[in-house]
Amino acid sequence: MRDLGVGFGYLLAGQRWVGRHGRQFGLGLLPGLIALVLYVAVLVALAVWGQDAVAWATPFADDWSSPWQGLFRGFLTVVLFALGLLLAVLTFTAVTLLIGQPFYESLSEKVDEDVSPDGTAPRSGLPLWREMWISARDSLRILVRAGLWGVMLFALGFLPVVGQTAVPVIGFFVTGFFLTEELASVALQRRGVELRARLALLRSRKTLVWGFGTPLGLAFLVPFVAVFLMPGAVAGATLLARDLLGEGNDENDENTEESPDESPDSEQVTF
Numbered sequence: 001m002r003d004l005g006v007g008f009g010y011l012l013a014g015q016r017w018v019g020r021h022g023r024q025f026g027l028g029l030l031p032g033l034i035a036l037v038l039y040v041a042v043l044v045a046l047a048v049w050g051q052d053a054v055a056w057a058t059p060f061a062d063d064w065s066s067p068w069q070g071l072f073r074g075f076l077t078v079v080l081f082a083l084g085l086l087l088a089v090l091t092f093t094a095v096t097l098l099i100g101q102p103f104y105e106s107l108s109e110k111v112d113e114d115v116s117p118d119g120t121a122p123r124s125g126l127p128l129w130r131e132m133w134i135s136a137r138d139s140l141r142i143l144v145r146a147g148l149w150g151v152m153l154f155a156l157g158f159l160p161v162v163g164q165t166a167v168p169v170i171g172f173f174v175t176g177f178f179l180t181e182e183l184a185s186v187a188l189q190r191r192g193v194e195l196r197a198r199l200a201l202l203r204s205r206k207t208l209v210w211g212f213g214t215p216l217g218l219a220f221l222v223p224f225v226a227v228f229l230m231p232g233a234v235a236g237a238t239l240l241a242r243d244l245l246g247e248g249n250d251e252n253d254e255n256t257e258e259s260p261d262e263s264p265d266s267e268q269v270t271f
Contacts, residue, residue: 007211007240014236015229017111024107028231031100036227038095039088046084051077086150089175089217092226093182094139097234101132104234108186111238116247124190131189138185138195146178176213177202179220183213183237184244191245201244212240 018025054076061069097104112121124131153171157163181202188198202209216233220226 001207003205003208004211006243007208007213008215009211010236010240010243011212011216011233012236013239014111014234015232017114017235018107018232021110024110024235025231027103028100028107028234029227031096031103032227032230034099035092035096036224039092043081043084043088046081050080050084054080083150083154087147089220091143092220093179093230093233094143096226096230097182097186098132098136098139101135102128104186104231105131105190107231107234108190108238111235112187112242115239115242122191124192134189135185138189139182141195142178142181146174149174149178172214172217173210175217176210176215177206178213179217180209180213180237180240183233184241186234187238187241188245191241205244208240208243212236 018028051073054073058073058076061072064072109121109123113119126134150171153167153174156167159167181198184202185195185198188201193201216229219229
C-alpha cells in the first residue's frame, strides 16, 4: 500500500516542479486550452442535438404512446451524453498530448535533466512526425482498451447495488491506470519503450499507478482543472516513469535556484 502514497507524491512533485518553472508551465497550458475548446464544442453539440440523434436512431419508437416514447428517448439521450462525457475524460489526455507533443516532450526532458544524477535526459532521436505518429497510434490502441472497459462497466452499472457502489469505484481506478499510461508514455516513448512493454511495466506496480492516476482522474472531472494540471501531470509522470525503470530521482531543493554554486545533485526524492 506504500506505493499508493508514492504515486500520489509524484503527482504533487510534478505540480511543484512546474510551479518553480513558470515558462514550462505556461507553454504546457496551450495544448490543454486548445483541446478544451474542441471538447466543449463537441459536448455542447451533443447536448443541443443529442435528442434529435436519438430520435433518428430509434424510428421503431415513433408510434409509441406517451409517456413511454419520451421516457425511452430521454433515457437514451442522457446515456448518450454520459458516454460522451466519459469518452471526453478518457481521451482528453491523449488528444492534449498529441496536440502538445513538442511542448510536453520538451517539458519531460527538462524534468529528466533536472532530477537525473548526471543532468542528462534520454532522447529518442526520431523526427517529430515519427514521434507524433507513434503517439497517435498508441493512443488509439489505449482508447480501444479503455472503451472496452467502459462498455463493460456501463453494462455492469445496471446490476442492483453493485452497479451503484463497486462499479463506479472500479471505473475510477481503470481511468487512473489508462490516464497514467498516456502521461508516462511521453517519457517512456523517448526511452524506446513500446506500448506492450509500457503496459507490462505499469501492471507490475499497479498501486503506484493508481496512487498517481486515480486522484488525477477525479480532479479531471472538474471543468477546466485538467488544463491547469496537465503540465504538472506530465512532469510527475516523468518522475514516476524514472521510478518504474529504476532510474534515480534527485529533486533539487526549492532554494537551489537562489544558490547556483551548489551542486545539482541532492537527496533522493522520498514521499
